Amino acid sequence: MRTGRKILVVFAIFSLLLMLNLPKALAANAKYDAAGLPDMSDFDPSNPIIPTGDTIKIAIVASFSGPAAIVGEIYFISVQWAAHDINKRGGILVDGKRKKIQVIRADTQSKPAVAKKVCERMILKEHVNVLWGTNGSHIMKVINQVAKKYGVIAQCAAALSDELYDARNFTRYSFMTSFQTNQIGRAAAYYYGQIRKKEKKFYILCQDYLFGHSMAEGFKEGLKLYYPQAQLVGEDYHKLFLTDFAPYLTKIKASGAEVVYTGDWIPDAANLLVQARQAGIKLPFANIFLDEPNFLHKVGVEGTKGLLNISQFGAPNPLFKNDLQIKFYKAWNDLWKTKWKAPFNTYLFKHPLGNIGSYMFQTYWLLSVIERAGSLDPEKIIKQWEGDSYEYISGKVMTMRPVDHKAIQDLHAFEYVPPAEQKQSFNIPPYSYFTGCSNTGPISTIPAEKIMPKLDPKLKR
Template sequence: MFGSILVRCSVVLSTVVMAVASLSAATSQARAEDVIRFGAPLPLTGPLAPEGIKQQQGYDLWAEQANKAGGISVGGKKYKVEIVYADYQSNTPRAVQTTEQMITQDNVNFLFGAFGSGAAKAASTVSEKYKVPTIAAAASSSQVYDQGYKYLFGTFTPNDTLTTPLTQIIKAKAPDVKKVAILARNDLFPLAIAQEMEKSAKANGLDVVYFEKYAIGTLDHSASLSQIKSLSPQWIFVTGYINDLLLVRKQMVDQQMKAPVVTMIAGPAYQDFIESAGQTAENITSASWWHPAEQYNGKDIFGTTSNFVKLFRDKYKSEPDYGQASAAVCGALFQLAIEKAGSLDRDKVRDALASLDVVTFWGPVKFGPNGQINSLEPPVFQIQGAKPVVLFPEAIKQGDLKLGVN
């Protein structure tokens, strides 16, 4: 009898467990059905961590605003936003692996591209294979978009949209600048923009007296800088990321290198660079794809540029830069496209992205046939008084070019 009681208890317990499990599964399924999952592979550790963290801030701000508004509307139903992050540790092959894992194991609906042109291009082979719409928040090099892919989009205009106006400003405001020296990180975006700089310089009659690459992870630039110093260029142009450029700038100071014009891309747009470089950041010129001085009245979740800036300041207690803004607009563009498609079907959302022609807080957004945005006029700026001051375009100009760095 005691045995039969145990059997009956066991049956009851088993039934309860199964019921709880069914309820849990149903709840999980319902929850999953009410959520849109966005995969965001990022370099949250390693040398590119400063840039990766900035993108995460932009994605988080967008997700917060979208969810505060009830979520994304799909055919009359609201879906909450969930972002799935993974750290690929500043390693491009790992970015590719992470992207595949997000699609096949994490079951994300859509993707944000990996950071930088090199990683974004490599990882896009995976998202294209699985036909997952992807928006890259930090990929400007034409080599990313020349693969004939249908599912990849990017919020940065081509690199020459930065170097051409920059060169024209220097030519007009500093006619004595004749010789240019270029030092580039040997990585897809930094090298590509250095090559565009070389083209822009030659097209404007300047003499490129030095063009060399440095390896990723280089810590000692003294030999390259000594060579540049011996050539006495009036314009020194260096590409890389924040940590690279801070190191180069410090070693320039150590060698007492000065020139009428020093340009660094991409770093001076970030407050981190300005604070870390201190006085040695003064008068460094640069260019980026967005600036808080923009004054757009958008149709996205953020609305005006000023509202985006306010929301960012409130959340992070700092001024947003183009990296954070680009990440935020990637989310906002997905939201617009999903709501336009009225569906979570990937092909329908892809088609909605391809046909977007809309003003956002980031500016006017229209993707070209290759998926790269072709509707923006990126600002050129210079660090003056520990702040980026816009020199171009005229509509948001804040100051004039100053020559000489400290």
């Protein structure tokens, strides 16, 4: 009797909530089927099993050569994992036929002209269904242009600039499933102003190009909105691949800043932190790229304590809430420990989390959209994806805003703590992410409605 009643009450509340359309988390259109995870032991990124013939073709358009070649490998392992998983489940039923997923590497050499050419080759010669990209918003811009010209779906999983989807550059063939510069800036400001409420003096140090400037712009907007008492004690933009940060660091030190907000990525982010610690500057840095474990190790436990990382693959603590999540994690981590060879055997690839996790699940989302669209017809995929929502294995829910194709999502602020305190987050043995550096401890959720993706008012659809 009493249980029956309880169930009834719960059901009533649940329906009420559904009607209010509040709990987005419960209302995702689709979610990752963790229970169906196949045996992944034959997954080897160095010798991937890639189906050919009549397949669903995804081209990873990225740097596979040149100084940023490692970025291409990170994308590849993430996307190929998702593809391998789905392939072992039998592929996807599209247009009345079951097809496997073929991942193709398309090397841009980090050059726009090469990117354009390789994208055209992917479309005209390889007949790919999706262009998946990439590091560098200028390259992503090229991908989107080509996608528009030939009417092929593009997914922006790693270029974070808002400008890619403003009135001028928007194309309905492209979807931005990553987080975005302006949103990230506001998220960091929200964390410091509404959650942490401690430090008041901020210094902005970003790279001097579009990406760096829009990261900074977002942070400044966020401070105005969520932290009016905060004080911006300095703002600098340095050139890319800077050799010597010392002059900036001396300036920062003299400014009395309590936190340095930076949009730098590796290697600049790493050099900045390393040189700061060498110069005896112990200030925390807030960033989205200061999570690369190889350089965190170089700086060590002390040097990395107190860093703040805004993550697009977060969820409230602890990391593992059910057995399926543990099973998924172990499927990856065991292979990393035992089988993978260089370059996939470094700390960088230890966890299917962070950026790797994010790229992987953005791909799962794409595949799920194709599956539910039931077709490779771009029009059907667009129709399916607009307004779609998808739940990652972590429970994080992504929603595709129809008007400008940007993903709406909660973001999470990771505060870095020494290994001994990481148990609050990493709740299975060995109870820490890494032993040689600080990493995620407390996690704060920055709710999606506080950091809605920037919408260009001029964009009329």
